[in-house]
Amino acid sequence: MTTTGKIDLGKLYKDEYVAPKEPTLVKIGPATYLGITGEGAPGEPAFATRIGALYAMAYTVR
Helix, strand or coil, X not given: CCCCCCCCHHHHCHHHHCCCCXXXXXXXXXXXXXXXXXXXXXXXXXXXXXXXXXXXHHHHHC
């Protein structure tokens, strides 16, 4: 298995991460995201379970 160094998205896509002093339109390229779906309040156990799984996945693939 090959490992790579950390990717600093803030440096790599500075125009998309740094807020200018004046409001501007920013064109953002395509990206891949992790997310969860569901219904109910954020304080419910199902939400906590999904957030835990999301965090574990994000930590693994980072």
